[in-house]
Amino acid sequence: MSANTRQKQVAIVTGASSGIGLGMARALLEHGYGVVANSRTISKSKDLKPSADLVLVDGDIGKKETAIKVVDAAVKQFGRIDLLVNNAGIYMAKPFTDYTPEDFETMIGTNVAGYFFITQQVVAQMRKQKSGHIVGISTALTDQPLAGAPISLPVLTKSTIPAFNRALAMEYVADGIRANTISLGVVDTPMHADDDHEVLKKLNPAGRLVQVSEIVDALFYLQSATMVNGENIRIDGGAHAGAKW
Helix, strand or coil: CCHHHHHCCEEEEECCCCHHHHHHHHHHHHCCCEEEEEECCHHHCCCCCCECCEEEEECCCCCHHHHHHHHHHHHHHHCCCCEEEECCCCCCCCCHHHCCHHHHHHHHHHHHHHHHHHHHHHHHHHHHHCCEEEEEEEEHHHCCCCCCCCCHHHHHHHCHHHHHHHHHHHHHHHHCEEEEEEEECCECCHHHCCCCHHHHHCCCCCCCCECHHHHHHHHHHHHHCCCCCCCEEEECCCHHHCCCC
């Protein structure tokens, strides 16, 4: 492995097969990063093809063995890990009393265990390097739930992320490791392809959906702003700031 390859900035992106994760993986590649992209069946992706700069790792990120595979792939291919984007997540809206034990296990598996195992493996590598950055993707609805949106279980799982990253930020600041969160409003992704976008826009005081490009901008800002640590950047048009608009 050449010295130049080892010096390349290296990112891991979970949930990278579509939507936000796909957009971030593509942007990181365009900015010269080496990228390890994960989803359950990402090797079948029509949008991402493996190359010297891109490694695709299949697997359920809620399983420790997948986390180990992803980190091992990054270290083997690129020699280091500079950025972890904890993007994989599941959103399931239904009345609170309708959630089943299976719903609970599914959402905890991806939204909590999926952050825990991969971050644990990545932090171990970053401590060896004495540098690194962890970015988690959450939802601004944890700050400002809506009466018409039955999202108690997503809030239960996603509200842990900003607190988790603040704790990591303090625990590992002396090791040169930062941790931040990006909390989102409703995003224009394939997840909402069949939804009424005019209705969704009304959930935002800015009157439009968040674009993936705006999330990418926030990611690169956090990457460059090396004194920003333990922060939660909300991209929601200000929805978290008030209950009415």
